[in-house]
Amino acid sequence: MEINEKLLKPYDPTNTEKRIYELWEKSGFFNPDNLPDERKDAFTIIMPPPNVTGVLHMGHALMITLEDIMIRYKRMSGFKTLWLPGTDHAAIATQSKVEKEIQKKEGLSRHDLGREEMLSRVRTFAQESHDTIVSQVKIMGASCDWSREAFTLDEKRNLAVNTIFKKMYDDGLIYRGNRIVNWDPKGQTTISDDEIVYQERMSKMYTFKYSKDFPIAISTTRPETKVGDVAVAVHPEDIRYKEFVGKEYDLEFCGVPIHIKIIADSAVEKDFGTGALGVTPAHSMTDWEIADRHNLLRPQVINEYAKMSVGGENLLGKKVTEAREIVAAWLREQNLLEKEEDVKQNIGTAERTGGIIEPLPKLQWFIDVNKPIPERENKTLKDLMREPFENSEIQIIPDYFSKTYFHWIENLRDWCISRQIWYGHRIPVWYKNEEIFVGIEKPDGDDWKQDEDTLDTWFSSGLWSFSTLGWPEKTKDLETYHPTDVLETGYEILFFWVARMVLMTKYALNEIPFKKVFLHGTVRDGQGRKMSKSLGNGIDPLDIAEKFGADAGRMALVVGTAPGTDSKVSEDKIKGYKNFANKIWNITRFVLDNVSEDNFENEVENELTKEFKKIIEDITADMENYRFHLASEKIYHFIWHRFADELIEESKEIIKAGGEKAEERKNTLVSIWKDCLKVLHPFMPFVTEEIWSILPIKDRNLLIIEKWPFDHAQDKPQ
RNA sequence: GCGCGAUUAGCUCAGUGGUAGAGCGACCCCUUGACGUGGGGUAGGCCGGGGGUUCAAUCCCCUCAUCGCGCACCA
Numbered sequence: 001m002e003i004n005e006k007l008l009k010p011y012d013p014t015n016t017e018k019r020i021y022e023l024w025e026k027s028g029f030f031n032p033d034n035l036p037d038e039r040k041d042a043f044t045i046i047m048p049p050p051n052v053t054g055v056l057h058m059g060h061a062l063m064i065t066l067e068d069i070m071i072r073y074k075r076m077s078g079f080k081t082l083w084l085p086g087t088d089h090a091a092i093a094t095q096s097k098v099e100k101e102i103q104k105k106e107g108l109s110r111h112d113l114g115r116e117e118m119l120s121r122v123r124t125f126a127q128e129s130h131d132t133i134v135s136q137v138k139i140m141g142a143s144c145d146w147s148r149e150a151f152t153l154d155e156k157r158n159l160a161v162n163t164i165f166k167k168m169y170d171d172g173l174i175y176r177g178n179r180i181v182n183w184d185p186k187g188q189t190t191i192s193d194d195e196i197v198y199q200e201r202m203s204k205m206y207t208f209k210y211s212k213d214f215p216i217a218i219s220t221t222r223p224e225t226k227v228g229d230v231a232v233a234v235h236p237e238d239i240r241y242k243e244f245v246g247k248e249y250d251l252e253f254c255g256v257p258i259h260i261k262i263i264a265d266s267a268v269e270k271d272f273g274t275g276a277l278g279v280t281p282a283h284s285m286t287d288w289e290i291a292d293r294h295n296l297l298r299p300q301v302i303n304e305y306a307k308m309s310v311g312g313e314n315l316l317g318k319k320v321t322e323a324r325e326i327v328a329a330w331l332r333e334q335n336l337l338e339k340e341e342d343v344k345q346n347i348g349t350a351e352r353t354g355g356i357i358e359p360l361p362k363l364q365w366f367i368d369v370n371k372p373i374p375e376r377e378n379k380t381l382k383d384l385m386r387e388p389f390e391n392s393e394i395q396i397i398p399d400y401f402s403k404t405y406f407h408w409i410e411n412l413r414d415w416c417i418s419r420q421i422w423y424g425h426r427i428p429v430w431y432k433n434e435e436i437f438v439g440i441e442k443p444d445g446d447d448w449k450q451d452e453d454t455l456d457t458w459f460s461s462g463l464w465s466f467s468t469l470g471w472p473e474k475t476k477d478l479e480t481y482h483p484t485d486v487l488e489t490g491y492e493i494l495f496f497w498v499a500r501m502v503l504m505t506k507y508a509l510n511e512i513p514f515k516k517v518f519l520h521g522t523v524r525d526g527q528g529r530k531m532s533k534s535l536g537n538g539i540d541p542l543d544i545a546e547k548f549g550a551d552a553g554r555m556a557l558v559v560g561t562a563p564g565t566d567s568k569v570s571e572d573k574i575k576g577y578k579n580f581a582n583k584i585w586n587i588t589r590f591v592l593d594n595v596s597e598d599n600f601e602n603e604v605e606n607e608l609t610k611e612f613k614k615i616i617e618d619i620t621a622d623m624e625n626y627r628f629h630l631a632s633e634k635i636y637h638f639i640w641h642r643f644a645d646e647l648i649e650e651s652k653e654i655i656k657a658g659g660e661k662a663e664e665r666k667n668t669l670v671s672i673w674k675d676c677l678k679v680l681h682p683f684m685p686f687v688t689e690e691i692w693s694i695l696p697i698k699d700r701n702l703l704i705i706e707k708w709p710f711d712h713a714q715d716k717p718q
Numbered sequence: 719g720c721g722c723g724a725u726u727a728g729c730u731c732a733g734u735g736g737u738a739g740a741g742c743g744a745c746c747c748c749u750u751g752a753c754g755u756g757g758g759g760u761a762g763g764c765c766g767g768g769g770g771u772u773c774a775a776u777c778c779c780c781u782c783a784u785c786g787c788g789c790a791c792c793a
Contacts, residue, residue, distance in 0.1 A: 007752090198791090205793090269793085287793080559740095567730090570742095579753095581755095587752065588752085592752095
């Protein structure tokens with residue numbers, strides 16, 4: 001057969017991939033509305049929206065690869081496939097990134113710029129970042145429906161956010177309260193428990209008495225907070241202290257008058273330190289809860305800038321770290337210090353700014369996770385998050401992650417959703433004198449002033465599975481594609497995101513958001529280190545696509561990477577799959593070189609095609625069961641080491657000898673090779689599509705909509 | 719402290735209740751018209767230790783050790 005000129009040179013992914021992607025986009029097949037035939041069953045994945053904080057990294061590349069594999073496989077299997085892409089405004093992450101840049105380049109803070117100017121700067125940055133991300137997603141070969149693209153902060157999503165906020169407020173699930181929160185003094189905002197990163201540091205533990213006359217010694221690593229103490233708590237069964245419980249003392253501690261009551265509370269560990277806990281309600285989560293139980297005062301002694309807000313000249317206005325030294329020195333001087341020891345301590349820092357978290361009481365908005373919801377059979381939001389996993393409506397892959405999930409739910413506290421930043425969904429609450437209005441839009445009349453705060457970015461992310469489909473409107477999309485089939489994401493955001501999507505979706509629609517959660521691990525460098533800017537060991541997916549082709553990068557990411565486990569990627573590994581792309585290029589050349597167009601028309605069945613059918617059956621089972629790491633390896637292995645190394649090698653003799661056997665062999669090669677390309681297509685879409693376009697097939701479709709070569713509808717209804 | 723995972727060839731990792739697998743690397747051979755981005759071959763593993771269940775365990779159970787991760791935190 002006459003050979004296509006392209007095949008005479010080695011495979012060139014760089015030029016091919018771009019052209020092929022345009023071909024797919026033009027075909028319209030990314031959009032399920034345009035798919036041929038009657039397709040009844042939908043298969044839906046909503047893409048976890050990358051943050052508009054910069055560019056894509058290998059983790060995104062893995063996510064896109066896995067989702068694209070699922071979507072392409074299902075599209076070829078006759079499903080009405082929707083893969084809906086989008087991006088996340090990532091409120092605090094994006095704003096703090098832009099703030100840092102402005103600070104660095106212009107020496108200005110956001111307050112120097114003002115709310116409107118700052119927001120406009122952030123929006124510009126977000127737009128640029130968005131454009132970059134979209135082009136990168138395309139380079140990876142993602143067959144997602146761009147006509148339905150969404151953004152967590154666009155108008156439609158804002159309507160969804162405000163609608164559900166109002167609903168939760170009306171149901172009493174959202175409340176405004178003065179409670180202790182995690183305050184980030186550096187970012188000047190609250191953050192949720194999940195945005196805290198604990199760092200181990202050495203610090204000093206001081207054991208001392210408030211005064212000479214006080215009967216009990218206490219231990220602390222934060223003596224400066226002790227000017228805010230209102231009680232000393234001991235365990236109810238601690239005989240050492242029983243006689244003191246109930247007594248009250250008026251003292252002066254480092255120049256500040258304090259009133260201490262001795263109380264018994266079982267939250268206190270008898271064996272820790274002196275077994276007595278100085279209770280500082282305003283600056284410790286545990287102590288706040290103790291104060292709740294014992295009805296204690298909660299004097300605040302530290303302000304939003306992590307400086308002392310009480311005391312005389314010696315303390316007032318001092319940073320907490322300075323105040324710590326001052327109080328310690330005072331204790332030594334007064335001879336009150338009994339012990340001073342070095343201890344390891346986990347210190348909470350803000351994920352985005354690195355600021356040391358200062359627990360403070362603040363007036364904020366919260367979601368109550370323990371309140372019964374009448375229209376949900378009096379279940380709590382916690383219940384709604386837990387149940388779909390308990391009764392297997394939602395399955396996590398790999399399933400051992402469900403244990404981690406349950407563990408997290410158990411420890412869940414009310415979710416603080418208000419943030420003192422500007423970029424994000426503004427809280428849909430308006431105030432006028434003593435009045436408060438919660439609604440989807442600004443109320444009529446003048447003088448209404450909207451709440452200054454914005455919502456935690458995970459609030460809008462939690463709606464993602466249905467806000468993207470048009471909710472609160474009753475759309476056709478919502479009816480067709482919800483609940484979605486798979487949520488594919490990294491295990492590190494199981495709590496941040498997965499749990500919150502379940503919460504929001506169960507609450508808003510009384511449906512699960514997805515049937516399966518497929519978790520992937522972290523992509524590490526060849527030595528197993530996390531890729532990071534500071535280490536400079538990051539691999540840029542774009543460089544990879546440029547150098548080796550996106551197909552090669554995709555294979556390197558997915559072969560052998562079991563769900564939920566971390567993987568290592570090196571350029572060597574990727575290079576191997578570039579070679580593989582070239583291999584199948586040359587296999588095609590051999591096949592076309594040795595067969596005629598007639599061989600493409602002939603049906604054939606023999607031992608070899610039967611053997612191959614078994615392989616496809618096996619691979620299909622892997623695809624159905626989300627074992628893409630095995631499926632990809634199997635087709636790779638078959639093509640290279642069975643088809644090329646053995647079948648082609650022995651074909652040389654057979655074809656040379658000629659006759660009937662030669663013809664049958666040619667038919668066999670063509671038949672198997674066509675199906676190899678189909679099976680490989682979800683993994684290496686570009687090179688397979690390119691080769692498909694070269695094969696002499698009559699009435700050819702694009703490979704993207706060719707039928708998967710195994711009819712599992714009869715064998716394995718999934 | 720509680721929980722989860724890992725421990726398999728030199729390296730990176732799959733995998734299965736029935737005499738151990740891949741990729742890369744190493745060594746030897748092949749400069750044969752699809753491809754040297756190639757082909758053929760060789761070496762190399764008491765499948766972390768100990769115990770148990772079983773006719774049979776790398777796989778299931780218990781336990782220990784080491785590493786990693788998550789959560790909670792001790793004030």
